[in-house]
Structure formats: C-alpha cells, structure tokens
Amino acid sequence: IAVCGAGYCSELDLHRLQPEHDVDAVLAALRAGQEPPYWNTLEGPVFRLEPALAELKRELKKTGLFGVLMSGSGSTLFGLAKDAGEAGFIARKLQERYPNFWVRATQTLS
Structure with a gap:
C-alpha cells in the first residue's frame, strides 16, 4: 500500500500531537x-487516507500480536509476539492470507 507523504501531512493536526514516549515505561x-x-x-x-492500513x-x-504499530510514516506495520515460535506461526499465516505483502518474523537486537 503506497502512502503519499504530502497527503497525510496536510491532515496532521499539530495542536493534537502527543507527548514524547516514556522509554522506561x-x-x-x-x-x-x-x-x-x-x-x-x-x-x-495515514489511516484516514488509507483505511486498509487501519484494517490491517x-x-x-x-x-494475538501486541504492541501493533505503524512504523514511521507508513506503510509498514509491526507487532510483537510472545516468542519466536509464535512470531513464525503468525508470519506464515499472514503470508498465506496476503501473498503479495512482505511479511517477516524478526527479532530485536537485544
């Protein structure tokens, strides 16, 4: 799903920006x-302009993934799994359902 930066930037309400993340939390x-x-x-x-991403x-x-979030300005989405086995299982199921999408189970660096 292609996302056009100019389109969503005009939709961004600068008065409703959220505070910085609490990294410790x-x-x-x-x-x-x-x-x-x-x-x-x-x-x-982005989701208003590309509702398919919100559905995904x-x-x-x-x-069963948690912490699901859009990465950066889109259109990549990611989610966290409990362990590598669950991540691999979910990735295989998603790839079957969406054969034209890039789906990968990965791990964090630490």
Whole structure:
C-alpha cells in the first residue's frame, strides 16, 4: 500500500500531537509482556487516507500480536509476539492470507 507523504501531512493536526514516549515505561511493559504505552501520531492521518492500513492493524491484533504499530510514516506495520515460535506461526499465516505483502518474523537486537 503506497502512502503519499504530502497527503497525510496536510491532515496532521499539530495542536493534537502527543507527548514524547516514556522509554522506561515502554521497556517495563515489554519486560512484563504487556501492551507497551507507545503510539505513532501519524497513524491518524495515514489511516484516514488509507483505511486498509487501519484494517490491517486490527487484523494483526486479532492474531494475538501486541504492541501493533505503524512504523514511521507508513506503510509498514509491526507487532510483537510472545516468542519466536509464535512470531513464525503468525508470519506464515499472514503470508498465506496476503501473498503479495512482505511479511517477516524478526527479532530485536537485544
């Protein structure tokens, strides 16, 4: 799904920008296997212009992934799995469902 930067930037409400992330809170949630308190302010305008991305985010959550978020200005989405086995299983299922999409199970650096 191609995302046009100029289109969503005009949709961005600069008065509704959210505060910076609390990195300590994000790390604590990840260590506990909980939903991390992070967000991407650009999701709102991008999802309004590309509702298919919002639907894909909902689908990723339904698979059991958590911390699902759009990366940067889009259109890449990612989600966190409990372990490598779950990540691989979900990635295979998503690739079957969306054969034209780039789907990968990866791991963090640390």
